[in-house]
Amino acid sequence: MKQFVNKIVTLDNIKQWAERDSVIKETVSQHSFKVSAICIYLIEQINNSGLKENMKWNLFALKAIKYAVLHDFDESVLGRDISHVVKYNSYNGKEIREVLNNFVDFELREMKLDFINNDIDPEVKTFVKLCDWLSMLTFIIRNKRMGVTDFNNEEKYCLEKYF
Secondary structure, rough: HHHHHHHHHHOOOOEEEOOHHHHOEEEEHHHHHHHHHHHHHHHHHHHHHHHHHHHHHHHHHHHHHHHHHOOOOOHHHHOOOHHHHHHHOOOOOOHHHHHHHHHHHHHHHHHHOOOOOOOOOHHHHHHHHHHHHHHHHHHHHHHHHHHOOOOOHHHHHHHHHOO
């Protein structure tokens, strides 16, 4: 329990987009809250369409909320947010992600926290990724309102992924 709590506390200290100029900074905890809130909102909208009684849907919704809350827990293991520019570069981004994921998986097993990344359904990952993009868009909008114009590529990326 102590290791888990320490990692949760770490998420309060890690700033996302630390390498970028921005007026507003957001911690991983703040970001994860937004992703989870967006996830819950979308699930409720879908529930209102009549799926509340569907057991398969209810299990999906539970898994999605759990994953949304913990989707960036790996950053507490790494001790920082790794830039999208690094993780998704065309030269070796795939290899970097693989090495980081392997390290995180090892550390989570060592701490007996491997339930966090344990067999996430691809559909759940896709749904939470949509929530992640929408959360990133809120961060970009907040910064744009403060005069930061450096997130145009990321805004375009979020909108392309969303629509």
